[in-house]
Amino acid sequence: MRRFIIMLVIGIVLFVGGIAATVAKAGGPPVDEYGCTPSETYSGPFSAQLGVTGCVGNGTSVTFCHATSSETNPFVTLTTAIAAAVGQAGHFYENGTTQAGHEEDYVGPCVEVPPVDVCPDDEGIQTSEDECTVEPPPVDVCPDLEGVQTSTDDCPVVPPVEPPVEPPVTPPTTPPVKTPPTVVPDTPVVGVPSTPADTL
16 A cells, blocks of 8 residues: 555656646646647637637636526526636637537627517417417308408398289189069950050
8 A cells, every 4th residue: 555655646746747847848838739828718719709819818708698498598698707618618619619518509698589479460479379369260241252251241232032922812702693583474464455555
């Protein structure tokens, strides 16, 4: 065990010595692939916002829009130190692309996108179809016409067809039977002489 501890201490001393030698050789602290020291971060996607291209101090503040998973608050504007925004633990890579889980993040403050009204006929803004007023289908007041007429004003006025009026039929009446008068022939009255009319 003692031997292990001694080896560990020697390894740490050599490691620190190597860093010190690199710093001494280069004439300064070690730099990354962008030329930034451990106390600096490459401005990358924030170059325009900061007005510099290159390395800036780790405490330099930057503003970006972070996409959340919230339906009620899908984006939030964050202002953080650049070291928290760019690099291995940040939201962006040095070249400006977003890291996994931050695909919808973007540089600069969040721009509020107006909500889409899914029920434009209803008053106010409805963001869900569940909030829309369901109108019953219109009633066609003139079903004999093509299309849907919702007002009787849209229907043509057609006078009603009256059936022809037939005169009342009276049953035939049978005329009463008349009995002809009894004709009595002129018979001379017996015992009365007849006198011709010209004799008088």
